[in-house]
Amino acid sequence: MMSSHKDRTGKGGGLYARRPDVFPRAVDGFFRRLKWIVMAVTLTIYYVTPWVRWDRGPYAPDQAVLVDLANRRFYFFSIEIWPHEFYYVAGLLVMAGIGLFLLTATVGRAWCGYACPQTVWTDLFLHIERFIDGDRNAQIRLKQAPLSVGKVAKRVTKHAAWLTVGVLTGGAWIFYFADAPTLLRDLVTGQAAPIAYSTIGVLTATTYIFGGWMREQVCIYMCPWPRIQSAMLDERSLTVTYKDWRGEPRSHGLKRVEGQKTGDCIDCNACVAVCPTGIDIRNGPQLACITCALCIDACDEMMAKIGRPRGLIDYATFEDCEVERKGGAPVPIKRTLLRSRTLIYFGLWVAVGVAMLASLGARTRLDLSVGQERNPLYVQLSSGEVRNAYTVKVRNMETRERPVRISIEGLPGARMWDSLESEDKAAQVMEFTVGADQVTKRRIYVSAPRSGPAPADFAFRVESRDDTPNTDREETRFDRPEDGQ
Amino acid sequence: MSDEETKAIDPATGSEIKNHEWDGIRELNTPLPRWWLWTFYACIVFAIGYCVVYPAIPLVENATAGTFGWTSRGALDKEMAAAEAGRAATNKALAETPIEAIDPNSPLMRAAVEGGRAAFKVNCVQCHGSGAAGSPGYPNLNDDDWLWGGDIKTVYQTIRHGIRQPGDDLTRVSQMPAFGRDQLLTPVQIDDVVSYVRYLSKQEKPSQSAARGKALFAANCAACHGNDAKGGRQFGAPNLTDPIWLYGGSRDALTQTVTNARAGVMPSWEGRLDPVTVKMLAAYVHQLGGGE
Numbered sequence: 001m002m003s004s005h006k007d008r009t010g011k012g013g014g015l016y017a018r019r020p021d022v023f024p025r026a027v028d029g030f031f032r033r034l035k036w037i038v039m040a041v042t043l044t045i046y047y048v049t050p051w052v053r054w055d056r057g058p059y060a061p062d063q064a065v066l067v068d069l070a071n072r073r074f075y076f077f078s079i080e081i082w083p084h085e086f087y088y089v090a091g092l093l094v095m096a097g098i099g100l101f102l103l104t105a106t107v108g109r110a111w112c113g114y115a116c117p118q119t120v121w122t123d124l125f126l127h128i129e130r131f132i133d134g135d136r137n138a139q140i141r142l143k144q145a146p147l148s149v150g151k152v153a154k155r156v157t158k159h160a161a162w163l164t165v166g167v168l169t170g171g172a173w174i175f176y177f178a179d180a181p182t183l184l185r186d187l188v189t190g191q192a193a194p195i196a197y198s199t200i201g202v203l204t205a206t207t208y209i210f211g212g213w214m215r216e217q218v219c220i221y222m223c224p225w226p227r228i229q230s231a232m233l234d235e236r237s238l239t240v241t242y243k244d245w246r247g248e249p250r251s252h253g254l255k256r257v258e259g260q261k262t263g264d265c266i267d268c269n270a271c272v273a274v275c276p277t278g279i280d281i282r283n284g285p286q287l288a289c290i291t292c293a294l295c296i297d298a299c300d301e302m303m304a305k306i307g308r309p310r311g312l313i314d315y316a317t318f319e320d321c322e323v324e325r326k327g328g329a330p331v332p333i334k335r336t337l338l339r340s341r342t343l344i345y346f347g348l349w350v351a352v353g354v355a356m357l358a359s360l361g362a363r364t365r366l367d368l369s370v371g372q373e374r375n376p377l378y379v380q381l382s383s384g385e386v387r388n389a390y391t392v393k394v395r396n397m398e399t400r401e402r403p404v405r406i407s408i409e410g411l412p413g414a415r416m417w418d419s420l421e422s423e424d425k426a427a428q429v430m431e432f433t434v435g436a437d438q439v440t441k442r443r444i445y446v447s448a449p450r451s452g453p454a455p456a457d458f459a460f461r462v463e464s465r466d467d468t469p470n471t472d473r474e475e476t477r478f479d480r481p482e483d484g485q
Numbered sequence: 486m487s488d489e490e491t492k493a494i495d496p497a498t499g500s501e502i503k504n505h506e507w508d509g510i511r512e513l514n515t516p517l518p519r520w521w522l523w524t525f526y527a528c529i530v531f532a533i534g535y536c537v538v539y540p541a542i543p544l545v546e547n548a549t550a551g552t553f554g555w556t557s558r559g560a561l562d563k564e565m566a567a568a569e570a571g572r573a574a575t576n577k578a579l580a581e582t583p584i585e586a587i588d589p590n591s592p593l594m595r596a597a598v599e600g601g602r603a604a605f606k607v608n609c610v611q612c613h614g615s616g617a618a619g620s621p622g623y624p625n626l627n628d629d630d631w632l633w634g635g636d637i638k639t640v641y642q643t644i645r646h647g648i649r650q651p652g653d654d655l656t657r658v659s660q661m662p663a664f665g666r667d668q669l670l671t672p673v674q675i676d677d678v679v680s681y682v683r684y685l686s687k688q689e690k691p692s693q694s695a696a697r698g699k700a701l702f703a704a705n706c707a708a709c710h711g712n713d714a715k716g717g718r719q720f721g722a723p724n725l726t727d728p729i730w731l732y733g734g735s736r737d738a739l740t741q742t743v744t745n746a747r748a749g750v751m752p753s754w755e756g757r758l759d760p761v762t763v764k765m766l767a768a769y770v771h772q773l774g775g776g777e
Contacts, residue, residue: 014516015514015516015517016516016517016518016519016521016522017516017517017518017519018518018519019518019519019520217518217520221518221521283499374616375615375616375618376614376616376617376618376625376627379618379625379627379628379774379775380625380628380728380729381628381629381630381729382628382629382630382724382727382728382729383629383727384687384727384728387627387628387774389774419772419774420589420590423629445774450728
């Protein structure tokens with residue numbers, strides 16, 4: 001088939017293609033400024049958070065956000081999460097998931113265009129490149145220029161700057177896992193753990209490679225998210241759209257041929273020049289479009305210059321496009337945002353959030369967990385009583401020591417003693433002190449008469465013996481020979 | 486005609502259509518990035534290098550050794566040697582300290598118990614069970630009933646030299662007479678003794694048979710089991726008044742025991758296992774719940 005369609009492959013028919021160079025031109029406008037704000041906020045949060053202090057008293061670290069893997073604690077300001085409370089993290093992930101559904105259903109690939117680390121860091125790297133090499137045209141000239149001292153100097157400076165950002169990025173990451181000031185001192189003096197250096201090394205490499213070299217190829221070839229997101233978009237999701245019914249047929253420059261109808265697009269290629277993924281939005285929606293909206297800014301600028309209304313390229317829903325194409329007025333943005341799908345997503349998102357907050361507010365910081373020993377289930381003692389063994393853990397999740405009392409509920413005639421002590425110490429209750437922010441684990445023997453239900457359900461109970469008493473209880477069972485019934 | 490002119494372009498995607506065709510379905514060319522091809526070549530180069538330095542190609546008897554001389558068995562040996570070296574200090578301390586002198590709350594005792602737990606799983610569970618709860622004929626080591634004594638030194642002695650182990654002079658030996666088989670007691674008398682023993686352990690109510698058995702017990706059994714029938718550890722004679730029965734406390738089982746006697750055997754572990762492991766086993770058994 002000989003075709004009159006435009007060949008967009010530009011790849012000479014090979015099975016493998018070189019990466020086409022992308023030199024995005026700088027642009028200013030509403031969306032560019034929005035991106036500046038998002039970039040400033042996200043990068044500030046990322047780099048500064050580990051340095052924020054939060055006083056938790058003498059027994060806990062004073063870092064506001066800390067993933068303490070060695071001691072198995074997660075600190076987030078006033079919230080402290082223990083490993084057995086990992087469901088809060090799961091809840092956060094559920095919220096993040098629903099939040100992305102919500103975002104995608106309303107504003108399309110806004111995550112890709114504004115907040116994805118790949119986008120934010122690539123943007124940062126592009127700005128560094130522009131600062132050193134100049135804007136698009138200067139970059140193209142520099143690439144084509146023969147090797148010279150000036151070119152080498154610029155290249156070295158650029159890659160050094162990129163690597164510096166990479167080191168800072170990798171460096172900031174590890175501060176989330178240890179006390180930041182201490183770790184920084186150790187890093188500088190060479191005393192930090194090898195894993196700290198290797199983590200910085202790996203993250204430096206990924207930041208440098210992804211931000212400096214791979215850029216849009218990460219989005220196009222590596223990331224599963226564009227594929228998933230395109231499945232979550234619907235006719236009423238906002239996407240960056242070239243309004244071809246208004247723009248076509250394109251006129252080249254402002255020289256319009258008398259009597260020939262022309263659209264608003266003057267084929268200035270500004271939208272292509274500013275695109276960080278190097279695509280032409282006028283070819284319609286495509287996987288490589290991360291909806292960063294810089295082409296909207298570029299086009300608006302041009303429309304203002306030639307005295308045409310803005311928005312030849314604009315955020316629009318598929319439904320709006322259909323309406324506008326036929327000459328109708330698009331649905332107001334409020335109705336696009338507030339519809340059953342987005343409201344349900346929002347409702348779910350809020351419900352999970354409220355449930356987590358409520359459970360965080362209501363949780364007690366004294367926890368008892370009991371595991372019955374299964375092998376053997378019970379031991380016949382020479383006294384005629386039967387003994388079971390339990391591993392009892394008392395978690396004191398407060399930053400103070402707490403004296404506690406363990407007792408048994410619902411097992412007549414039961415006595416207990418620590419397995420490290422002799423049976424002479426057996427008693428109805430057991431008392432000990434649990435250190436601040438610690439777990440005390442005891443192996444406890446419980447003996448009870450041989451006669452009784454087999455197995456018998458009963459419970460251990462813990463209560464703190466201080467001025468703000470907390471309690472917790474845990475159901476378990478007592479096994480005995482069945483002939484004892 | 487150049488390539489460019491003959492290219493067929495798919496209008497929907499703008500991609501080139503290749504000439505391959507299957508039942509009217511034609512293939513688009515979506516070129517892979519060139520760097521991806523280079524990573525593929527890099528993997529091939531890596532694989533070749535890997536085959537050179539590590540064992541890779543299977544031969545008839547073995548495989549190519551690789552220039553590094555690495556083997557998984559060698560890696561295991563190295564790790565085992567490192568682990569052994571890591572335990573050297575503990576093992577030395579255990580070898581030098583008499584078992585009764587190890588502080589029960591010391592790290593040394595905890596190390597001994599953990600070592601014993603591992604050795605028990607390999608050497609002892611066949612008879613005593615994985616939870617050391619025993620089975621008929623093989624004592625439960627969790628309870629407080631000991632035939633030969635339950636303090637740590639005695640347990641250690643029992644494990645070292647075994648019970649009725651031929652060829653070990655220090656082994657624990659005793660022999661209950663086979664009262665029925667050797668016609669020391671008549672079946673009726675045995676029945677009476679069984680009644681008395683079951684009365685002692687509160688399994689039966691007092692009876693005339695038990696009353697007759699009491700006299701027979703005093704004459705025939707009390708020498709080893711004691712006048713109060715609470716057993717005699719110097720003979721490994723069990724306590725007959727408690728609810729714990731090595732061979733069962735039913736009428737049938739007891740009649741069987743008195744008629745034919747019982748004499749369980751445990752191997753002596755000294756010589757089979759190294760001295761430190763035997764000590765560790767004693768530490769482990771002693772802390773199972775019945776240690777005295």
